Amino acid sequence: MNLIRVAFVLCCLVCVAACDRLPESYAPPEQRHPVQGFNPGPEAMMVEMSDPDASLHIANDIYGPSDPSWRWTSQNPSVRLLVLSTEHLKFHADFAIWDDGFKVTGPVEIAYLVNGRPLDKIRYTTPGIKHFERPVPPDWLSADTDTTLAMSIDKLYVAPKDGVKFGVILQRIGLKQQ
């Protein structure tokens, strides 16, 4: 019986010794600073049609690659992308209006939209290479979800052979820091 008592007391002592009291208060921790190091770069918010991953960002009305560097669009081409910061950003688009198509459609009006909100509307009266650039109000953007950038083209060229509709020849679209 004594042996049992001794064993019991020893077991209790072992258990008590094993218990580690958790601290009740803590010192202030190491302070974090804005993350440095890897930076996705200024082009991270641009969708290049030549990029093999471009299709990950295409939301609507942009056809498969016709050429390594550009793609045809339809009426409402749009892309989704992330912004690194919502401030000091400009909507950029590089595209071309096809000469032969322009002969059929005449002047084209293109509206530029950010998350469905119209940023600008421009009437193009000549074909050829075009560049669009306009600041985006920070309140229109969010850093936690995708931003949708879109173009809305009022007149399309319809291919006589198969009836496929073409808008513009898109090279890149996205946002750039001012």
Next chain:
Amino acid sequence: MIRVIPVLFGALFTVATAWSLGMLLFHKLSLAFHAWEERLLAFVAGSAGLSAIMFVLSATRLARRGIMLVLALGIIGYAAYSGALRVSGKPFPPLPRLWVWIFGAGFAAFTYVGFFNALAPEHSPDGMAYHLGEVLKYQHAHGFARITTDLYSNLSQGIELIYLFAVDFGRNSAASLVHFTFLVVLVFLILAYGKRIGRPDVGAAAALITYASPIVLHDASIAYIDVALAAVLFALFYLLQIWDENRDPKMLVPIGLLAGFGYEVKYTAFIAVPYAAGFIAWKLWRERKPVLRPVLVVSLIALSCIVPWMVKDWIEVANPVSPLANRLFPNPYVHISFEDSWRRYLSNYDLTSHWQIPLQLTVQGDRLEGFLGPLFLLAPFALLGLRYREGRQLLLAAAIFGCTYFSNIGTRFLIPLVPFVSLALALVITNVQWLLPTVVVAACISCWPDVYQYYCAPYAFRIEEVPVMAALRLQPEEAYLSMDPEYVVAHMIGTTVPPGERVFAISQGGQSYLQRDLLVGYESAPNEVLQDILWTPVVRINQPTRILKFDFPARELRRLRVVQTARLPANQWSIAELRVFNGQAELARDAAGRLSAQPNPWDVQLAFDNSPVTRWRSWQPAAPGMHVELDFGRLQSASGVVVESSEDTGEARVKLEGMGADGTWVTLSDRPVQSSQPIRASLRLAATAELKARGVQYLLIKPENPGASDLRTYPAFWGLTVAGAVGDVRLFHIK
């Protein structure tokens, strides 16, 4: 085919060791049984003994193959030498011829299904994720490794320790075979019980009904533990019935052992202890015999099995019944909010109505993870068995062991009741001539895999095939396992991630084949913090956009605290950052200061680290009196406090209290000015940097995980590169 030999050896060696231990125990106690009863009960009681031995070896980090081999050979050898393996009891009378044929044919058919599934490489969801996942960790550590990031390792693991023994000799399938052995033993125990009560037809019928039940057979053929628990509880019931007949006081030893072993197998079986003690007390009290000593003997033996697990949890995770009762035992390892949501889910399984339960349990089996078979639609008729003494005993045991069912309504949690209900139902049906054999044959046909596929839900948890070639290793193990995406992902991680590096995942995987540290989002409090950090950049209501500004006349303060005053059952309270100002200048965080919080003091530093992706959270519903406190360590002049919080705190109300030189708390302001601060920059890099700072180098993302689309589409924004991919599953490396 030669590769199957270690598997069979591992299983047989484990079973032989457990059986020898049980036979030794019975021999030493000179207990009187019928011949088959002794063999069967010895295996179950010996399993409790083997589990206890493995506990001691694991606690002392001596769970090494050589030590286990010598111990097991010693046990088997000593049992043989001492004559303990000689069966002494009288045999039962043979089964009636009709039942020999029915039972023989049914048993052979379902053994074919169950045995080859058990022998095949183990790849069950929970088996891979934690039953054998934990075993793998213990195997490498040669015993209990202190694991604070996986709540499954806090559960009692009585059967897993037996699997540890089996796996060390025969790898993962040996564990499944040991579990299958528990089913075979259970089936013959039911048969023996029928013979003992003079109703061999009832015993044979109930044994076959139990054996054929799809969830029982499936569960037994994988490395789960539910069927083992059913065997333990039925063996306990059986021993109590024998004790009731012979009142042999030595019988109380295996009774106490099995009552305690029930808890060791699964927490929900804690009820076995009051059942056994209550049964004995009631029987003795009715006969006006001394009650205390027998009840104490049973209770103390049971407690000797239970207490070591409680002590282990108390030492390792500061909660003897972790992951439950975290309100009673607050600790930094399991959040109260997790326990609450886990309980809510397990008591509901996302069913829209409890009226779905009967069909889910018996024929559908997709939402409640398995089905018992259509015969169990007749289970209410078992209540007619109350007319018989045996029926009352069976139904009492079923009621007691089933009283915890509504805490987890999964079908597996009814497996321990199946033998009792089957026996009671068979007792009722046997009164009508030819009905019992007809019902049993019909039950067997309805439970055959080729038949039930026509009525069960398409995604029901069930046996779908009999993988004979894989079981015999004629199909290479790798080829068979590669059909399971979880195994393929585990293999990909194993080949990509260097040893010692940590992977964070939102959901479980094939940990039993993965020798890497995989932290699963919900499996511990620290993991939930990692998950919270990871989701903050993409979940707006988690972000620190709600600003509460307290202004007060400048004064000298020793301490400051922000106190929450509202009761919000649906919201937690959180603080992303707490900043103190003196005039326009923010006070630097002085190393002499001390931080505390109530509740969850362990995360308080997250409210003072200047990171927008970390936050102190209450991790339980917001309640009055919760506070976060800053002790300056000296008198400090201050005139304002800014609390950065998030929208998911709901209608939380806060006030600011301060303590001056006089040591009394006074309210400085209870009317903060609230404003909204939009997040202007992506928090993604900050989140992955925090994960990396916590030792996580890799992220495993499955397509169904929240935020998966963002991570897969914009890895560069997170500072991630794709290290591996399996289908839509991505393994990212944090740069």
